[in-house]
Amino acid sequence: xxxxxxxxxxxxxxxxxxxGSRSLAAPxxxxxxxxxxxxxxxxVGSGIxxxxxNMAAGAGAGAILIGWAITGVGMLMLAFTVQMLALRKPxxxxxxxxxxxxxxxxYVGFNAAWGYWVSAWIGNVGYLVAAFAALGYxxxxxxxxxxxAAVFGASVVLWSVHAMVLRGIRGATVLNAxxxxxxxxxxxxxxxxxxxxxxxETFQLDFWGxxxxxxxxxxxxxxxxxxxxxxxxxxxxxxxxxxAANRADxxxxxxxxxxxxxxxxxxxxxxxxxxxxxxxxxxxxNPSMAPVLERAVGTWGAVLVYVGLIVSVGGGFLAWMLLxxxxxxxxxxxxxxxxxxxxxNANGVPANALWLTNGMVQLFLLVTLWSEASYLxxxxxxxxxxxIPYLFTAAYGARLAWTGGGDAKxxxxxxxxxxxxxxxxxxxxxLLYAAGLKYLLLSALLYAPGAAVYVLAKKQRAQRPFTxxxxxxxxxLLLLGAASAAMLWxxxxxx
Numbered sequence: 080x081x082x083x084x085x086x087x088x089x090x091x092x093x094x095x096x097x098x099g100s101r102s103l104a105a106p107x108x109x110x111x112x113x114x115x116x117x118x119x120x121x122x123v124g125s126g127i128x129x130x131x132x133n134m135a136a137g138a139g140a141g142a143i144l145i146g147w148a149i150t151g152v153g154m155l156m157l158a159f160t161v162q163m164l165a166l167r168k169p170x171x172x173x174x175x176x177x178x179x180x181x182x183x184x185x186y187v188g189f190n191a192a193w194g195y196w197v198s199a200w201i202g203n204v205g206y207l208v209a210a211f212a213a214l215g216y217x218x219x220x221x222x223x224x225x226x227x228a229a230v231f232g233a234s235v236v237l238w239s240v241h242a243m244v245l246r247g248i249r250g251a252t253v254l255n256a257x258x259x260x261x262x263x264x265x266x267x268x269x270x271x272x273x274x275x276x277x278x279x280e281t282f283q284l285d286f287w288g289x290x291x292x293x294x295x296x297x298x299x300x301x302x303x304x305x306x307x308x309x310x311x312x313x314x315x316x317x318x319x320x321x322x323a324a325n326r327a328d329x330x331x332x333x334x335x336x337x338x339x340x341x342x343x344x345x346x347x348x349x350x351x352x353x354x355x356x357x358x359x360x361x362x363x364x365n366p367s368m369a370p371v372l373e374r375a376v377g378t379w380g381a382v383l384v385y386v387g388l389i390v391s392v393g394g395g396f397l398a399w400m401l402l403x404x405x406x407x408x409x410x411x412x413x414x415x416x417x418x419x420x421x422x423x424n425a426n427g428v429p430a431n432a433l434w435l436t437n438g439m440v441q442l443f444l445l446v447t448l449w450s451e452a453s454y455l456x457x458x459x460x461x462x463x464x465x466x467i468p469y470l471f472t473a474a475y476g477a478r479l480a481w482t483g484g485g486d487a488k489x490x491x492x493x494x495x496x497x498x499x500x501x502x503x504x505x506x507x508x509x510l511l512y513a514a515g516l517k518y519l520l521l522s523a524l525l526y527a528p529g530a531a532v533y534v535l536a537k538k539q540r541a542q543r544p545f546t547x548x549x550x551x552x553x554x555x556l557l558l559l560g561a562a563s564a565a566m567l568w569x570x571x572x573x574x
Contacts, residue, residue, distance in 0.1 A: 111328040116256035117398060118336025121312030123262060124202075124395025125209040125366075127344055128388045130309060131351035132367030135360035137301030139288025140352045145295070146302035147345050153506030154310050156499040157469065158337040160476035161317050162330025163496055167479060169326040174317035176410050179471035182478065186533060186549040189415040190556075191468040192406050193529035194522070198464035199403035200436050202311070203396055204443045205461060207233040210392040213366065216385045225447040233444055240397055241437050244404075247426040258394035263343075265387030269372055269380075270346045276375035277353035284356050303513035308462040309344055312398065313337055314472070321409065400436065407432035417536050463518035464525060466510050473503035520563040520572060527560030 109117070126133075134143050164174060171177035175195045180188025211233055212224030220228040243254070292298050313333060323329050351360060351371045363370045366388050372380030408429035411421030424430040480496035511519065530553055537544040545553055566572035 109322050110324050111332055113253065113256055114323060114328055114332035115336050115339075116259045117401070118312060118332050119263075119339055120256070120259040120394050121398035121402060122310060122336065122340045123259070123266070123343065123391060124312075124399075125206055125388065125392045126305075126309035127266065127347055128209075128366035128368045128384065128391065130305070130344065130348045130368070131355075131360050131371050132363045132365055133305045134302055134348050135352070135357045137292060137361075138298035139285055139292060139357050140282055140349075141287040142292075142295050142298030143302060143348060143352070146299045146306060147348065149299065149506070149509075150303070150306040150310065151341055151345070153503065153509070154313060154337060154341070155334075156503035156506060157473060158313055158333045159499045160473055160503045161314060161333045163500070164472070164476055164479070165317065165326060165329040165333075167484070172321035172409055175314055175468045175472060176406065176413070178475040179468060180413070180415075182471055182475040184546075184549060185413075185415050186545060186552060187471065188413070189410060189533045189536075190526060190529060190552075191471050192410040192416070193532070194464045194526055195468045196403055196406045196436070197525050198311070198461045198468075199399050199406060200439045201443070201464065202461040203399050203403070203440050204447070206392045206396040206399070207236065207440070207444060208447060209366075210236075210389055210396070213385045213388045213392070216369075216381075227448065230444050230448055234441060236393075236396075237437055237440055237444070240400060241433065244397075244400060244433060245424060245426065245428055245430060247428060254397065258390065258397065262387060262391035262394050265383055265390075266343055266347070268383065269368060269387075270343070270350060272372060272380065273350045273354055273375055274346075277350055279353065281356060282349075282353040288357065300513045303510060304459055304462050304518075306344075307466070307510055308459070310337075310340065311462060311465055312395075312402075313340075314469075400433070403436040404429045404432040407435065411536075414540055414542075415533060415536055417532065418539055459518060460521055460525075463514050463522045466507065466514060467522070467526075470504070470507040470511065473500060473507045476500040477504045517572060520559060520566065523556055523559035524563040524567070527556045530556065 134146070138146065161174060164171070164178060168177075168181070171181060176188050176192035179191030208224035208229075210224070211221045211229035214232075215221035215223065215229070218228075220226065221232065222229060224233075287295060288298050292301075313336070317329055317333065347368065351368075354371050354375055355363070360367060360371070366384060368388075369381040369384040372384050407416055407420045408423075410416040411418060411432070420429070420432045420435065422429070422431050477497075477500040480493065480500045483493075534544045563572060
């Protein structure tokens with residue numbers, strides 16, 4: 080991947096703010112096409128390739144249809160919310176962090192950025208494991224992506240891409256756009272071929288699921304973390320809003336990217352149910368798109384899927400490396416992360432944030448050598464970590480819609496905004512319920528240590544770290560984190 084990038088002209092560094100830190104109100108760099116590619120590239124990674132099995136493991140066709148309907152409406156409302164906020168509040172950079180801060184203060188904003196960052200690098204560990212598990216189809220030494228050979232190979236890829244990104248953000252986003260186009264091709268081929276092999280009688284068999292799957296509500300709930308995982312990245316353009324050539328393009332890119340991905344994801348999931356039955360899909364090895372296409376067209380179909388997965392994961396990994404670094408960089412400029420995370424190199428890249436992010440990825444790659452945590456466990460934890468930032472975004476949009484504020488002339492009608500922001504908020508609360516207590520406790524364990532980083536940032540600026548209700552938020556996180564740690568130690572909670 081590193082050798083595929085062509086040298087680019089270095090970007091000018093971001094101007095400094097009045098306090099001497101790097102200002103995030105930088106001249107625009109990324110156009111609509113690159114922002115759409117960032118959204119699609121960060122959404123379409125490894126998740127879509129395991130979607131047939133992941134969805135069918137706990138639900139029949141009817142419940143899967145309901146799950147996609149809920150997810151489609153909920154995520155579209157969230158996309159509309161991000162679009163509205165980009166128009167009404169163009170001065171707020173890196174939406175995930177800025178919206179939470181505007182909603183509930185600096186410490187809550189910090190936690191949104193921290194949770195998003197942790198979610199991003201955990202997801203990147205999962206991406207690398209998935210990529211080398213796919214390569215294991217061709218090179219047995221890579222096994223399931225967590226052998227010594229696989230970890231060594233993943234480490235080489237990690238630091239090669241790291242070196243390429245250090246050369247410039249725009250060059251990395253252009254490469255991401257190229258990779259995004261390349262990885263869409265095998266997905267389109269899969270959809271066409273599976274549509275030709277689709278059988279309605281297969282799709283209708285046990286339409287509402289076998290009794291062992293539980294009630295329809297239980298089945299729908301089982302699909303939620305999967306559908307959210309495959310849509311993580313919908314906020315990609317918002318995270319990079321400070322680097323957009325036109326702030327209105329942030330909202331457009333979010334909605335267009337969402338609609339492209341929704342069409343791809345639902346097609347892969349639902350068409351597969353017409354090629355294999357729910358029990359057959361549930362028993363398939365991931366990436367389950369491979370055996371589905373193999374059943375439709377033969378062995379070459381499986382090879383196509385594995386190659387597509389490797390390219391797709393590479394693109395998703397690159398997109399999320401960019402998003403993870405930016406999620407530390409912007410809050411550092413806002414005073415809630417240590418100053419050194421807000422520093423850039425001569426190419427305008429948040430180098431220190433990138434080093435810390437990829438250092439954590441490398442550490443957890445080594446952990447996979449002796450950990451039994453699976454790819455699915457990694458992505459479930461990554462998904463749970465991002466639910467709180469999504470909820471803050473939706474809630475801030477709802478508050479703005481109901482109380483007014485910002486540039487109302489640039490946004491949709493007040494009544495329409497009230498409707499879609501309210502639906503987005505209810506959807507995010509539903510996701511927290513669907514995630515279950517296990518992943519919420521594990522999330523608290525990862526959120527709690529962030530308090531030390533926040534205190535350090537405030538001490539650097541000679542400011543009080545916590546005020547008023549922030550003490551209550553801190554106490555709640557520490558209590559939940561301690562409970563989670565105790566349950567992990569006793570074996571009552573496992574990843």
